[in-house]
Amino acid sequence: MRSRTLRNERIEFLRVCAIFGISIFHVMLVWFQQASGLSAMHPQTVTSHAEILATSFPSMWLMSIINLLGAWGNHVFYMISGFFLIASLAQKSRSKGFWRSQCLATLRRSIIIVLTLAFYVCLALLINAYVMPLPRVGGSTWLGIDLEFIWLYLIFVALAPAIAWIIERVGSFRAEMTVGAMLIIVYLLNGYIAFFTQGSLDGRGLGDWRKQMSAVTYLFSFVFAGLIGKRFREAHESHNASTLYKALTYLKSPNIVTRLIALACVSVLVLTGILAVTGHNSLLYDLSFKSTSVISFVLALLALMLCVVSARGHDDRASARPSSKFFTAINALAPGILGFYIAQSLMHELWYKASYCVMHAILSQASLHGGAEGSGLLILFFAFGILFAVAVAAVVCLFDRFTRQPALRLLKLA
Known part of the structure; x- marks a missing residue:
């Protein structure tokens, strides 16, 4: 039981x-879009200071890496859910009364998502009425495509029992x-979208096939991670010496997965570095375009596997050590991820303007200075943006911990 706690901490x-x-x-997204020459698609964010970023090799390199974090984080979220949920449901699908029990369990999971959404919608409406106006508040776009990630998560959770039942049979x-074959096709289509037909980013609706491909991509992340989780569970519980079993046994070593991650990261750094130093700014953006990035998918999958095999690789004495203060803080923040996603979608304007104004002022000063002073201001630009973003995420997650989560516990839904 202790090893499970350790695994969960990772x-x-x-x-x-x-x-x-x-x-x-x-x-950082708006700055990367401008520096990549995409401000024609986003005229509301045009600034005359983006050129200093576009002509700075380190700036473009760092922003291209940061841009990969968006899809990477989404893949991680879906993969963690699929890895544990589908693997567990596949095992249970052979038991009597599976559909009845899972209908109730799925309903409970869905209610938690919907109540979380309702909580933050009410909060956003109060802020809009008494604090500051929020864009598109109350509209169909605000509750629809702006919350695409949440609606997809709700759909995937609802489909999980059927997916697991089919996989088991x-x-x-x-x-x-x-x-695996369909995943290859998906990323070939994603490559076509990213490099040849992105279209108008602001004009994408739910009927646009490129927007639909985003949903399909995340669905395959959810299912693919579930298949790997199922194999890990089978490999842990049996000793069937299949080729795949041997491969998973080999990958059970944290050192092997760490080396794979190191290789992948070095490859990404080299590729983005070459594009940045040669001035291919638009290609840097294409490489990390929304959900289409195969790099984000691979890095997310390797990160998940490292967390799983690292926990299993610890002996009982390591598992018996009490949680550190660091992991106590992590466990306090992590349950707020769903709340953060919703707050980010509904109330982004609350903190976006503050960060944009400060970063615009820093960039304005950097454009007036050269040499070491200009470089120092660019470092300040990135340091502020990163620290500001981390602070916002931490505050929202802590707010969620002391508001939404206790409310769910009162309703016996936590």
């Missing part, structure tokens, strides 16, 4: 990293081959 740490990554991505190997 997963929770990954979830918090995803929260921070997404928050940093949103703060089709068989892990056939399901893996089918999903």
Whole structure:
């Protein structure tokens, strides 16, 4: 039981990293769009100071890496859910009364999501009425496409029992081959979208096939991680010496997964560095375009696997050590990820203007100075943006911990 707690701490740490990554991505996105020459698609964010970022190799390099964090964080969230939920449901699907029990369990999970959404919608309406106006508040876009991530999560949770039931009856190997082949097709289409047909970013509606591909991409992350979780569970509980079992046994070593992550990270740094130093700014943006990035998908999958195998690799004495203050803080923040996603979508304007004004002022000064002083101001620009984003995410998660979560506990839904 202790080892499970340790495992959960590592997963929770990954979830918090995803929260921070997404928050940093949103703060820096507008600057990357401008520096990449995309401000024609976003005329409301045009600034005359973006050129200093566009002509700075370190700035473009760092922003291209940050831009990968957005899709990476989303993939992490869906993968963690699929890894544990689908694997668990597949195992239970052979038991009597599976559908009845899972209808009730799925209803409970869905109610938690809907109540969380209702909580933050009410909060946003109060802020709009008494504190400051929020864009598009109360409109169909505000509650629809702006909350795309949450609606997708609700759909995936609702579909999870059926997905797990099908996988269990089709068989892990056939399901893996089918999903793997479809995943390749998905990322070929994603590559086409990212490099050839992004379209107008502000004009995308739910009927746009590129917007629908975003949903399909995250669904495959959810299912693919669930298949891997199922194999890990099977490998842990049996000793069937299949080729895949041997591969998973090999990957059970944290050192192996760490080396794979190191290789992937070095490859990404080299690729983005070459594009940044050669001035291919638009390609840097294309490489990390929304959900289409295969880099974000691979890095998210490797990060999840490292967290799982690291926990399993500890012996009983390591598992018996009490949680550190660091993990206590992580466990306090991680449950707020759902609340943060919703607050980010509904009330982004609350903190976005503050960060934009400060960062615009820093960039204005940097454009007037050269040499060491200009470089120092660019460092300040990035340091402020990153620290501001992390602070916002932490505050929202702590707010969620002391408001929404106690309310759910009172309703016996926590």
